[in-house]
Amino acid sequence: MSRSINVALIGNPNTGKTSLFNRLTGLNQKVGNYPGITVEKKEGLCKLDRGLKAHILDLPGTYSLNTSSLDESVVVETLLNKNSKDFPDVAVVISDIENLKRNLLLFTQIKDLEIPAILVINMADRMQRKAITLDIELMEKELNTRVVLVSARKNQGINALKEAISQYKTLKTEPCVNSSVIDPEYFSRLSKVYPNQQLYKLWLVITQDVNFGKVDRGRDYEKLKSSNFSVKSEEDLKKLQHKETVVRYQFINGLLKKVLHVDTVHAKDLRSKLDRILLHKVWGYLIFFFVLLLIFQAIYDWSEYPMDWIDQAFASLSQITAESLPDGPFTSLIAEGIIPGLGGIVIFIPQIAFLFLFIALLEESGYMSRVVFLMDHIMKKFGLSGKSVVPLISGTACAIPAVMATRNIEDWKERLITILVVPFTTCSARLPVYLIIIALVIPDQDIWWFFDLKALTLMLLYLLGFAAAIVSAWVLNKILPIKRKSFFVMEMPAYKLPMFKNVLITVIEKTKSFVLGAGKIIMAISIVLWILASYGVGDKFNNAESIVKEQYAGQDVEDKIIEQKIASHKLEHSFIGYIGKAIEPAVRPLGYDWKIGIAIVSSFAAREVFVGTLATIYSVENIKDEDKMNETIKNRMRAEVNPILGGPLFTFASGISLILFYAFAMQCMSTLAIVKRETNSWKWPAIQFTAMTIIAYFAALGAFQILK
Incomplete structure (x- = not known):
């Protein structure tokens, strides 16, 4: 008989977690929200060896278990709540070969929770080009875990990962870092008061702002949360968290000196050369403008024929229905109401699919992150957080997930302003209206011998939406003065060729969701x-x-x-x-x-x-x-x-x-x-x-x- 286990995919943003999730689950996945909150929940099924099935949960990207946003709180709550149906039998922590030092911080924290954990090092196909060598055997010994090299883009190492997951019961659960050294006396008291509980789990309950009602209903934890045991002030606890991070990085630095070697002389680094061009304060904006123009030109040119075919097909279907069925209200409802109404949205599937295609290509290639970084310089002048760029960019697909994406903005006023201006961004729902009106009133005329006036009009509408959002943010910034200043921190992923499977799944899922x-x-x-x-x-x-x-x-x-x-x-x-x-x-x-x-x-x-x-x-x-x-x-x-x-x-x-x-x-x-x-x-x-x-x-x- 087949058995099922829970597998949690955890990792920093831009480590290829979504690509790996797609490799493991394919189209056998679904997207929803966690109960009671607006954080997206992605889950899917994967068949393993010996009739074993894995229920795979793709947790939101997080840099550590020290939470600062709703996304990160979801990760902590999932890992603490043994009563949850999603509590993992094994945690698969995804890291990036070029950012191991930062990625391993999260891994050492998860190991402290004594959950069976596998360390996946993704993008292994770059090791030769970057002249990177890694002693996997020694790394496994130092971390007390199984380490698997994979390349989600090239589908390498996936079978080895599945095998490691199916053998999760053999994984060691001992921590690799002794976090109690940050304050031995405090942790000793904690251990004596709650002798049957994991120390690091207690530490997270004390320091993190999680919904404790969903975490663990054990008496000890309820007693701890309601007691005055954590007599330390919030400032003292923050200092201890910082000290914990230092201790973990000391361990990570020592580990990487033993197992990782980079021969910079033989590395062939194109990334720096491209960044100098794409992030240039003049050329960067011109290139982005040109990319947008190409995208909207392609949307018009490529979708013209399928749109005409769909338009004609629904008109014919309406006529055939009216002629074939007997006269009456039911026939009229179908021929005059339902078919034309659905035809009014189905006709735009080609253009919407192409829009999602280009967005997925920009995100997969790493260029979208450069655009976000580039636009940050403009955002600051209008009172928006640098992190506001992400919701504004994602708003081109749909305003709903864009509004939800603002939860990464820590300051409430900055987040509120972003929420209020995001709907100005031109989303895919506006696209049908724009396209039908542009087709009616904008003449067929070429610009610069290549670009069509209609495509240029569509691009200008997108730019108008961004401009309206930015100007509105400036006005709101004057009405609701932002007293706190936040710093813009984001990951700059390496350039890579987009994975066809990832792009295809994104286009199918987004288009299906829209339709x-x-x-x-x-x-x-x-x-x-x-x-x-x-x-x-x-x-x-x-x-x-x-x-x-x-x-x-x-x-x-x-x-x-x-x-x-x-x-x-x-x-x-x-x-x-x-x-x-x-x-x-x-x-x-x-x-x-x-x-x-x-x-x-x-x-x-x-x-x-x-x-x-x-x-x-x-x-x-x-x-x-x-x-x-x-x-x-x-x-x-x-x-x-x-x-x-x-x-x-x-x-x-x-x-x-x-x-x-x-x-x-x-x-x-x-x-x-x-x-x-x-x-x-x-x-x-x-x-x-x-x-x-x-x-x-x-x-x-x-x-x-x-x-x-």
């Missing part, structure tokens, strides 16, 4: 919109056919035009028509009609709902006309007529107005919910929503009035 998340919302809203658009009350709705035919009586008008006029008349006097007419005075100065108003209101659930909403509304209006049933969403939007001014509804002025509205508006209820959870108050999301909506409205108003 499924948006799909649920769009499905529900499409059904509601179809009901509101298909039904109404009063004579103008119920007698639409006789009213329209009476208007055109005696005129030589084709039957299909009459049918189209009837559909339009019914839509205008349906429930959704009345709602749209009610809000039309507010949106008309922006250049919109009541249909766009409905799309804007419905997209408060999620920005990407905008396109699906218009697809549903136009399908209900056009479905009676067989010639127009097969039209794509872009063609239907292009054919819309401005009810006030006449001519196309989507002009350059109204298009830019709409783009600017979505560039600044907080059109995402999920993000507001996450902001509430992270700030523990509805005050800040309410302020955020109100301020962003006001900015968006007046930006759109000004743009339309000037450009019209």
Whole structure:
């Protein structure tokens, strides 16, 4: 019979932990949140020898067990709580061959918890190029553990690691550092009061701000946490923590002198040469600008054909459904509501997938960390923490994990400012809106013989989002003065060729998450919109056919035009028509009609709902006309007529107005919910929503009035 064990993957950021997790689990993994908190929980399954299965938990990256953020607290709580279903049978600590000294600090702390531990030294494929030699046998003896050399990128050493995991019961659990030497008298007293408990575990309970209710429900620990045993002041405890770190590094330095040798004469180091260029105060920014331009050009060029195919496929599917199924409300719901609504989001899968592809390539190659470091110099001038760059960059994928990423910022005011400005960053949910409007109002024109004007417009929108975030942070910094100063510390990983498997998994998981998340919302809203658009009350709705035919009586008008006029008349006097007419005075100065108003209101659930909403509304209006049933969403939007001014509804002025509205508006209820959870108050999301909506409205108003 198969058995299952818990394996915890632990390591510093940028040691290749995620790559190793992907190697062990492949696509057999899932992502969620730890109960009650917003920290991401990644777990997966891996088959080992002799019918053994490993439940692998990828813990958040941490530099040590001395916690300073919510991420690091999760690691400590997991390692202390023996009653948890995730408590590891074995800890796999991942290190980087080029940063062993720093990585081993965490490993020695985990060894002190007497948990069976395996030390994995990743990126072993670089040892020859960097002229590094390592005495593995002596290292295992000094650390009292099993050491495995792997290269997650080249899939080397993975089988050896699996074998070591399956033999976890043979691992020694004795500590390799005697941490009690930092204060022998204090630890001696601790040992006498609690003779049956691990000393280092008690030390962590005393010094770390962890949720003790989840750690261990043993009487001794409850007694310790509630007692006054730790009579030392917080300042004294901090000094002892510092002393502990010094003692551990003394051991690590002595170990590495014995086992590690680097022949710098024969090393071939390209990293320094590249950093001098990519981190240059002038060339660095120009190169980043050029990289962005290439990315958005590729997004447009590569996705054009699959997008057109998907657009046409959904239009045809809607027509086939209407023709194949018997007439009735159910057929209308599917053909006019659900299919067009889903088509409005599926059409953007190619471009969203390419966006995630390029983000994954930048992160995997090590270039994204350079961008973060480069942008730090700008961030400081606007009152943001250097660590704020990470949420702002990750916000290009989604604002929700970006807001969650701010938990690495220790200072509350800096973190709050970052949370409030992150939604200005252009996320993938805005992409469908941008792409459909750009396709309608920006002409096909080449810039510099290579770049397309549409791609340049898209890039400028991303830059506009960053600019809005930075300016807003500057304003908030004046309103909420930051008294404390924090220092920006981040890991600068080595350059490496991206792993195809890692990139593929990232693209699949991120795209799937986007489509499924948006799909649920769009499905529900499409059904509601179809009901509101298909039904109404009063004579103008119920007698639409006789009213329209009476208007055109005696005129030589084709039957299909009459049918189209009837559909339009019914839509205008349906429930959704009345709602749209009610809000039309507010949106008309922006250049919109009541249909766009409905799309804007419905997209408060999620920005990407905008396109699906218009697809549903136009399908209900056009479905009676067989010639127009097969039209794509872009063609239907292009054919819309401005009810006030006449001519196309989507002009350059109204298009830019709409783009600017979505560039600044907080059109995402999920993000507001996450902001509430992270700030523990509805005050800040309410302020955020109100301020962003006001900015968006007046930006759109000004743009339309000037450009019209």
